[in-house]
Amino acid sequence: MNKFLVLLCLLVLAFHFSPAAGVDRWKQHCADVAADSSLFIKKLSLSQNRLSFNNHGGLLNGGVCWWHSRLTRAVQYLAVFEPSLPKVTSKEAYDLVLRLREGRPVTINGYRDLQDFSIDHQDVIQENLEAWQISNGGFGLGFLDGLAGSTSVAANELKTLMDDTYNRLVTFRKPIYQVLQLPGITAHGWLVIGIQTTSTGYNFSVVDSNYRDLQTWSYTNGSTGFHYGSYPFVSYTTNRGLKEEALLTKRLNEACLSLQTKGRLVDSHLTIDEELDLLMNPPAK
Numbered sequence: 001m002n003k004f005l006v007l008l009c010l011l012v013l014a015f016h017f018s019p020a021a022g023v024d025r026w027k028q029h030c031a032d033v034a035a036d037s038s039l040f041i042k043k044l045s046l047s048q049n050r051l052s053f054n055n056h057g058g059l060l061n062g063g064v065c066w067w068h069s070r071l072t073r074a075v076q077y078l079a080v081f082e083p084s085l086p087k088v089t090s091k092e093a094y095d096l097v098l099r100l101r102e103g104r105p106v107t108i109n110g111y112r113d114l115q116d117f118s119i120d121h122q123d124v125i126q127e128n129l130e131a132w133q134i135s136n137g138g139f140g141l142g143f144l145d146g147l148a149g150s151t152s153v154a155a156n157e158l159k160t161l162m163d164d165t166y167n168r169l170v171t172f173r174k175p176i177y178q179v180l181q182l183p184g185i186t187a188h189g190w191l192v193i194g195i196q197t198t199s200t201g202y203n204f205s206v207v208d209s210n211y212r213d214l215q216t217w218s219y220t221n222g223s224t225g226f227h228y229g230s231y232p233f234v235s236y237t238t239n240r241g242l243k244e245e246a247l248l249t250k251r252l253n254e255a256c257l258s259l260q261t262k263g264r265l266v267d268s269h270l271t272i273d274e275e276l277d278l279l280m281n282p283p284a285k
Contacts, residue, residue: 022107025080026265030256038173040076041193044207045214048113049076053122055209057130064129066179066189067136068209070244071100071129073175073191074272075114077248078105078255083116085109093121097128103247103272105255105265136273149181151232152225158234162202162219165237166195174249175207177241180233188228190215190235243279247272 033039043049050072058064078100087110088096096106111117118125153161168176169192180188193214194205201219208215217226225234251268258266268275 022080022082022085022109023259023263025082025107026105026255026259029080030252030259033252033256040073041169041173041175043076044072044175044191044193045205047212048115050114050207050212051125051209052115052118052212053126054212057126058133059130063209064126064133065209066187067101067129067132069177069189069191069207071097071125071132072114072207072209073177073245074100074103074248076175077252078103079114080107081111081113081117082107082109083112087111087120090121090124093117094124094128097121097125101128101132101271103251103275104267105251149179149234149236151181151183151234153234155222155224158219158223158225159221161234161236165192165204165235166197166202168237169193169195174245176237177244178206178235178237179241180228180235182228182231182233186231188233240276240280244272244276247275247279 036042051068055063055065055068079096088108093108096108099106108117111120165176165178176192178190178192180190182188188208188210190209191207192204193207196203198218201221201223203216203218206215206217219226225232227233251272254268255265258264270278
């Protein structure tokens with residue numbers, strides 16, 4: 001009887017530490033995505049699927065909001081969590097976040113969700129965000145699409161922008177990355193994950209890296225802009241942000257197909273920023 005119990009315990013431990021557990025999580029993730037086109041915006045509405053810390057640091061202490069938002073979105077597409085396995089080390093955590101920066105699929109062992117993971121590894125996540133900022137050209141010079149706008153526009157132009165945001169969200173049901181043009185060369189970034197019509201315009205929900213809770217903003221027909229504290233701004237859905245979402249979807253689909261046909265995940269040869277650069281500035285023929 002004792003031998004049977006020992007054998008049973010060994011079998012349980014073998015499963016507990018088996019890589020197959022991570023594969024099963026990925027299979028479930030692929031099935032969940034296929035079954036629900038709005039899965040990502042639903043996940044982002046829950047605090048456990050967002051980073052546990054606010055935007056801070058960065059060059060001249062100006063923050064890393066764009067990359068905080070980009071990483072938060074990338075995790076929903078390209079990461080699964082396997083709490084039954086031992087927790088990753090700090091070095092492993094850094095490498096996993098680096099892979100997510102590059103647009104590559106990962107399994108994060110030892111944690112239930114992004115909030116849980118980021119509580120333990122805020123330092124290496126922040127290190128990655130600041131390195132990502134620099135790799136994109138400091139204050140986003142590699143992400144300039146979206147910095148050409150104004151802090152206020154004609155009422156009909158803002159209505160067009162808001163109508164476009166509404167139509168994109170209800171049609172594609174995916175989080176929308178937007179850049180907020182503030183005075184001068186300052187710009188903020190957030191993710192729009194919900195929008196409802198009102199009698200006078202729209203209410204929309206955003207994941208704003210400056211806050212832990214979801215934020216709600218209102219647009220009223222006839223407005224020419226918004227205010228972030230005392231600063232006027234207009235929010236723009238950028239071409240690069242739309243292309244990045246399309247690439248995240250593409251890379252997720254490739255990972256799921258590879259898992260189904262080859263039993264393993266595959267990587268793209270290019271990082272997501274390299275591929276975005278080619279899409280935004282195709283080489284001359």
